[in-house]
Amino acid sequence: MTITLREVETADLDQFFRFQQDADAAHMAGFAPTNPKDRSIFDLHWSGLLNHDKSLVRTIDVDGVPAGSIAAFHATDQDPAEIMFWTDKQFWGQGVTTQAFDQFLQEFTTRPVQARVVEDNHGSLKILESRGFEEVGEESVFSNARAAVVKEKVLQLG
Template identity: 40%
Template sequence: MSQQNVTLRPVQDGDLDAFFAQLRDPQAASLAGEVFEDPNDRQGFDAHWRHLRADESVHVRTIEIAEQGGARVVGHIRERTVSDEHRVSFWIERACWGRGITTQALGQFLHEITVRPMIARVPRHNKPAVVVLRRNGFHHVGEESGYDAARGRVVDELVLRHA
């Protein structure tokens, strides 16, 4: 795994086009813990991001990598409180998988956002996300199953914790 020049920064309006395109990748969506019921619904997507960005309790950052000619938006990472848990989640475009970018971004994010414990809930079949979390000090603390209305099926999740 080579080192990449990974930067986290506040989300800007122009980032949303990249996020929307990333969300619509069916292979990436199949690994995600949270998905939109209709990934082609740009209005719903924009409303979701307006809500996230307006909520002062949500910490969300754009993930960029340096490339020739400038920086490129490759994903996002966030922490928000859900049911009294500080939950972290991340999304990285598929072209960047396996390059260490997500591992670096999560490490930077954990340094910046210091609320603990932080919880990650990951679909059992998303083994790469579990690797990223473990490399950043998360430990397996449980397993849960729940109905996912957007997918129309039960999803088995692994629960990991960072103290």
């Protein structure tokens, strides 16, 4: 299995939208738009990511197939960059996200960098903590995917 990161191609967005429809994955991530089936909201979100001059966005590619995405962006000029990642469920537990994350950290060297993870997303927490991210806060946020308030850990790599 060959795992690489590459520029996001237009066709990848169709895959990413399909990934977003997976209820189990959305539940694990803890986030989803109010209406995850609304392509216009999805396209607006991705347009903002791809066209922001302080974002780095990559497709996680496994043997020529888009398996997910990873991005770093600045919510505001004052906040540290934030990393987010999503891997299609068929690739969970195979080391794909971990390898992609390591590659991404080599390319995206801005520090500090933060990540936000729902506290029961043990897979994502394990990846972040094993790469040196430390918890710097916790927030209660509403999760559309879960239709409930969840605790989200804020982790940072110095």
